[in-house]
Amino acid sequence: MMLYVQRILFALCILMWGGVMLYFYQSPHLDAYLAPKFQSTLLIGGLACCVVALFNLITFRVQTSCGHGDECGHDHEHSHDHEESDLNPFMAILIILVPLIVSLSWTTHKIDEAHIHKQSAQDLDPASMRFLADLPPFTKETLDKTRQKSADGLYQLNLLELFYSAGDSELERVFTGLPFETEGFLRDETNRNPKGNRMRLYRLFMTCCAADMKTIPMSIEFEGDLPNFPANTWVKVGGVMSYEHIDGVTYPVLKVQRIDEAQAPDSGNLYK
Template identity: 25%
Template structure:
């Protein structure tokens, strides 16, 4: 693979990154906040590839009457297997992978592991580490926010309030459906599920079906058999099936 071919591969990579960031495809791979960095990386790759192609074209014109080996031991060709590097770029251009979903939730432990320092007696008393919820019911919460308030705040800010959660259906260890959503630290490779148990009007739908639920906190938890984390519960009042959101991750 000569320098021109390497530049073509780099051009495809840069173009694939830019195409993904111009649509919602990049959200299948990384967090939304990384979009500016991806755009900058794509532009740099395309610019570098164009410059390399221009230099290669000029060199080719100057040495068009010379053999492939210029006599100084510099062979401009390389293994044809280098073209296989185009496959990931082509896949990024033409194949949109599904977002992480119920399969990931069933194989990974809940992200709601203990990370909040409690009072010395193991409870918060009248104090809650979370601010009060905004007025008006139902109040929209992420699964991470609801789960954190339910477990680490002992549900104090959730009592007598109706909340609205959005996630996908995932099977629990007991076979009953849970509400889940994947959270990312950086990219899909480090995705971890937030799992919320459901009681009351439970939606019995196929795995990976997205639903919007309204309900109330209940002092009920289960143990995640994968990592031993507590799984808080929501008593469902109403639910409706919805289309998958553009950004599937929390």
């Protein structure tokens, strides 16, 4: 009897994991945890767990041979049970169930603000991050052909593209002095700000999942007073592109002409 209970409870453990994966797959919060190209893997894994668990629940009474026998292939009774486990099945349920309930009950489905504050304050060498970008060679002519402009004539580029341009001498040459419009989160600038007239624009970039998320930053420089926006406000910024070279590292700097609060993108577009 205990063997049957053990089989049922271990199957329920697998079923719970499958159920959680399927729950997150259909959840609107999935984009905050996993990049789109990996989300189908979650669906396949959840379905596989559920199929295996249901199969074990349906067949929990089936007796199987341990594979021992004589030379003619006849099985003999043994005094041991190969399906006994050192882990108590009730303990296995608790080990899985309690953390799942606590995690699902307490999570806010967003990145901790203290973690964002720490990560967004760090500088990155754009040249070392080129593996994240797939930018073709640019000239002023190709920029005109491939990029839209705002109503006041600014090229509209993603913050990641402007950041990566600092790791490419050709892009740096083309972009320097040109007007661009981009968007991102706004915060104070704690690095490379000798005159106190800079703030930092940043975006979160996810390659596979939340665990490997990187914060991509860019300094923005003002001629007058700094704007009075709450920390981590999503803004749209227009200005002239420039670069500075410090200790062998090139940093992009956008000299601000205008800045406005904007509507943040949905979670599916927020981390890319």
